[in-house]
Amino acid sequence: MALSLGIACVRVTDNPKTLVEAGYDAMAGRYLAEFGEGIQDDPRARFIAELSKRLTPGADVVELGCGAGVPATALLAERFRVMGVDISSAQLALARQRVPRARFLKADMTALELPAESFDAITAFYCFNHLPLDEHQAMIAKAASWLRLGGLLLASFGTGGSRNEVEEWLGVPMFFASHGMDINRRHLADAHFTLLIDEHVRQGEGESWQWVLARADAP
Ligand SMILES: C[S@@+](CC[C@H](N)C(=O)[O-])C[C@H]1O[C@@H](n2cnc3c(N)ncnc32)[C@H](O)[C@@H]1O
Structure with missing residues (x-):
């Protein structure tokens, strides 16, 4: 199936990673203008504060899907090696x-x-939802393998209910995919994460996110 979105004609079967990369390359300035100052009651700041309480200054943090670096990377880099x-x-x-x-x-x-x-610690804000459904579990397991024992994963997962889809977003065709919250929890448990925070956050116009702070435990 081909989607004509006025920008390009995209096959939903095309490589989702190529679509995501090209999409953000094309609209990075617009993403920054719309989200760079943060959003109302920004959950990122609140959950980064929860993470920060549990880490020592100078801790080693990887931020996956860091985007334009604001506000999250900037906040993290105030205290940690990011x-x-x-x-x-x-x-x-x-x-x-x-x-x-x-x-x-x-x-x-x-x-x-x-x-x-x-x-x-590993953080991942609003980016797992750009990975194909069948790659979420392996990515969570990979993150677990990079963490020291007791290390922390702070992530926001979509709650969409297991669909891979392409839709127009910020003027480009963009790939989205997310599982439901129970499947996210199962993937985390399978990777030996213990949930410290598991919160369903609704924001914006109908957006729904599962925010998770989880500890890497021994297999
Ligand atoms: C919605 S933006 C979020 C950016 C930032 N985390 C924030 O909170 O503003 C998603 C980011 O994830 C990146 N991303 C998506 N898929 C990725 C992948 N497979 N590997 C690395 N980065 C990816 C995109 O390029 C984009 O910058």
Whole structure:
């Protein structure tokens, strides 16, 4: 099936990663203008505060899907050693300007190789929902493998109910996918995460997110 969105003609079977990368490269400036100042009652600041309480200053943090670096990477980099990872060069260029204290890496998080048990925390805000459904579980397991024992994962998951889809968003065709909350919980449990916070947050116009702070425990 082909979707004509006025920007490009996209096959839903095309590689979702290519679509996501091209989409953010094209609209990074618009994303920054709309979300860079944060959103009303921004859950990122609240949950980063929860994470920060449990980490020591200088802790090693990987931020997956860091985007333009604001507000989240900037907040994290005030206290921690942060490496931001993103698939979009345009997002990373904005992040490097805005958060010079952090290191950045261009990568598809699902293909990223990092040393095992080397980080104190991994954060992932509004980015798991751009991974194909059948890659969520493996990505959670990968994140678990990078964390030191007792390390923390802070992430927002979509709650959409297991659909892969392409829709127009911020003027580009964008790939979205999310499981329901119980499946997210099962993926986390299977990767030996223990939930410390598991909160359903509704925001904006009908958006629904599952915010999770979870501890990596021994298998
Ligand atoms: C909605 S934005 C969120 C950005 C930032 N976390 C925030 O809170 O503003 C999603 C980000 O995830 C990145 N992303 C999506 N899929 C990715 C992947 N497979 N690997 C790395 N980054 C990815 C996108 O390029 C984009 O910058």
